Amino acid sequence: MSAVEVRSVDLDVPDRRILHGVDMEVQRGEIVAVVGMSGSGKTTLLKCIAALIKPSRGSILIDGEDIVPLPEHRLDRVRLRIGLVFQYAALFDSLTVEENVGFGVVYHGRATRAEASRLVAERLKEVGMAGSERLYPSQLSGGMQKRVGLARALALEPSLILYDEPTSGLDPVIGRTIDDLIVRTRDRTGVSSVVVSHDILSIFRIADRIVMLEQGRILTQGTPAELRQSPLEAVQEFVRQD
Amino acid sequence: MMAAMTSLAPDGAKPPFIAPNPITSALVFVGETWRLAAQAAGEILRGRADRRNTVAHMAAIGADAIPIVLLTTLSTGAVLAFYTAGVFVHFGGVTFVGGMLTLSFLLELGPLLAGIMVAARSGASIAAEIGSMVVTEQVDALRSMAVSPVRYLVAPRLLACVAMMPVVGLFAAAGGIAGAFVMSGTQGVTAEAFLESARTYATEWDLVKGLVKTLWFGLTIACVACRQGLRTERGAAGVGRSTTSSVVICIVLIFVSDFFLAQVLSGASVAVR
Numbered sequence A: 001m002s003a004v005e006v007r008s009v010d011l012d013v014p015d016r017r018i019l020h021g022v023d024m025e026v027q028r029g030e031i032v033a034v035v036g037m038s039g040s041g042k043t044t045l046l047k048c049i050a051a052l053i054k055p056s057r058g059s060i061l062i063d064g065e066d067i068v069p070l071p072e073h074r075l076d077r078v079r080l081r082i083g084l085v086f087q088y089a090a091l092f093d094s095l096t097v098e099e100n101v102g103f104g105v106v107y108h109g110r111a112t113r114a115e116a117s118r119l120v121a122e123r124l125k126e127v128g129m130a131g132s133e134r135l136y137p138s139q140l141s142g143g144m145q146k147r148v149g150l151a152r153a154l155a156l157e158p159s160l161i162l163y164d165e166p167t168s169g170l171d172p173v174i175g176r177t178i179d180d181l182i183v184r185t186r187d188r189t190g191v192s193s194v195v196v197s198h199d200i201l202s203i204f205r206i207a208d209r210i211v212m213l214e215q216g217r218i219l220t221q222g223t224p225a226e227l228r229q230s231p232l233e234a235v236q237e238f239v240r241q242d
Numbered sequence B: 001m002m003a004a005m006t007s008l009a010p011d012g013a014k015p016p017f018i019a020p021n022p023i024t025s026a027l028v029f030v031g032e033t034w035r036l037a038a039q040a041a042g043e044i045l046r047g048r049a050d051r052r053n054t055v056a057h058m059a060a061i062g063a064d065a066i067p068i069v070l071l072t073t074l075s076t077g078a079v080l081a082f083y084t085a086g087v088f089v090h091f092g093g094v095t096f097v098g099g100m101l102t103l104s105f106l107l108e109l110g111p112l113l114a115g116i117m118v119a120a121r122s123g124a125s126i127a128a129e130i131g132s133m134v135v136t137e138q139v140d141a142l143r144s145m146a147v148s149p150v151r152y153l154v155a156p157r158l159l160a161c162v163a164m165m166p167v168v169g170l171f172a173a174a175g176g177i178a179g180a181f182v183m184s185g186t187q188g189v190t191a192e193a194f195l196e197s198a199r200t201y202a203t204e205w206d207l208v209k210g211l212v213k214t215l216w217f218g219l220t221i222a223c224v225a226c227r228q229g230l231r232t233e234r235g236a237a238g239v240g241r242s243t244t245s246s247v248v249i250c251i252v253l254i255f256v257s258d259f260f261l262a263q264v265l266s267g268a269s270v271a272v273r
Helices: A042-049 A072-079 A097-107 A113-126 A142-155 A172-189 A200-206 A224-228 A233-239 B002-007 B022-045 B051-061 B063-090 B094-135 B138-144 B149-186 B191-201 B204-230 B235-272
Strands: A004-013 A016-026 A031-035 A057-062 A082-085 A160-164 A192-197 A209-214 A217-222
Touching: A004 A042, A016 A031, A016 A042, A016 A192, A016 A217, A031 A042, A031 A172, A031 A200, A042 A057, A042 A160, A042 A192, A082 A142, A082 B138, A097 A113, A097 A142, A113 A142, A142 A160, A142 A172, A172 A192, A172 A200, A192 A200, A209 A224, A209 A233, A217 A224, A217 A233, A224 A233, B022 B149, B022 B204, B051 B063, B051 B094, B051 B149, B063 B094, B063 B149, B094 B138, B094 B149, B094 B191, B094 B204, B094 B235, B138 B149, B149 B191, B149 B204, B204 B235
Parallel strands: A031 A192, A031 A209, A082 A160, A160 A192
Antiparallel strands: A004 A016, A004 A057, A209 A217
């Protein structure tokens, strides 16, 4: 069974269609990158998979369960299996790093505050942010915020992690650190990953498979090697950035 | 676009596909605000409102607002007495001054000024805080961790606002009456005459009616501010728009509902008597 199956997903908003019959699949433990120009629907697709936006048509299967027809209160069970790392980290700015990372486990009663502190320390160490517990998000750089965002996503032990533009706005050195972290996290936990990005360098470094979106439609998908060989002009134009 | 799609739906509901015009916008506003109020009330009644958050908001909405509310109503009471007490004295109506000013603040000006101050101060703060969380995807982050924004953000603010508004209203009425009492003294109304008049015309029931109004105003402020915050779209400018609209809508609703509450509570008071 695939970790994620997206079948014929459309998303309409009042004035236009954002996603057109999108089909894609993520196998367990696989890193799938979704690439495309700005406005191609990458982040929207990611939020549909994260059960934050309901598609107008089609189905999205997470571990074999179609989440599209589920009512809001039943979606929470699905969301707990998915970790979402936001483009700008989306850390709670009134909480410390420790409170941010431990937020989910404490809120859902999965750990006492003392247990949560230990868990937070472990997660922060994994992402290279040990010792930052007492800091506030405003005291962290963009790269550090993203690493704390990943630690927060990992705290709930998800089986699927979704990354929204993990390297955007970072210098190449920090971007590479984030890439290594994504691969290391998959290798260590076996978690499936979907990475939305327009950073082609980063994508070729980490992805097992690449899905390319253009104006809400899947243009092509395949391994990085297959994409390099693609005869499509739009794909070659994108790949030439490498 | 993303902010719009996600922020419109605090609990995942699809945004309404309705072309905007003043009537449909008003109906959508009323429907969404009541829905939010009902969801938050459900969370509160099930004991799910976060206690730590609620207490923090009670302090911000209530205790922190009292000095400024007292200052405002003290001066309003003094000005009202300055304009009216002298006239009453001139026409031999000294025995009415204390009663008229006390009733004004218990029934009308105390609750109304408290409502306006809380709407401007705490309502704006609630809308701006939640609006900022929407545009920086913090509300989406809550939802992605299976945390209901209604439960975590709206319920504590609603509970705090409804619980603290009567306290603020009480201080507002007391401040206004105190200001009026002091100023009346300078206009030829003795302390004994003022207090005797107040005792004659005002009853405990008038205080209760005023406090009932503040409960409604608290509910209105919390629900409108949270709804406007959750509806925020398009960055910092959107936060500004949500904050402004929250204050304007709250103040207009406070004035309009005050008129109807006065009728209803007046009828109730006659029935009780």
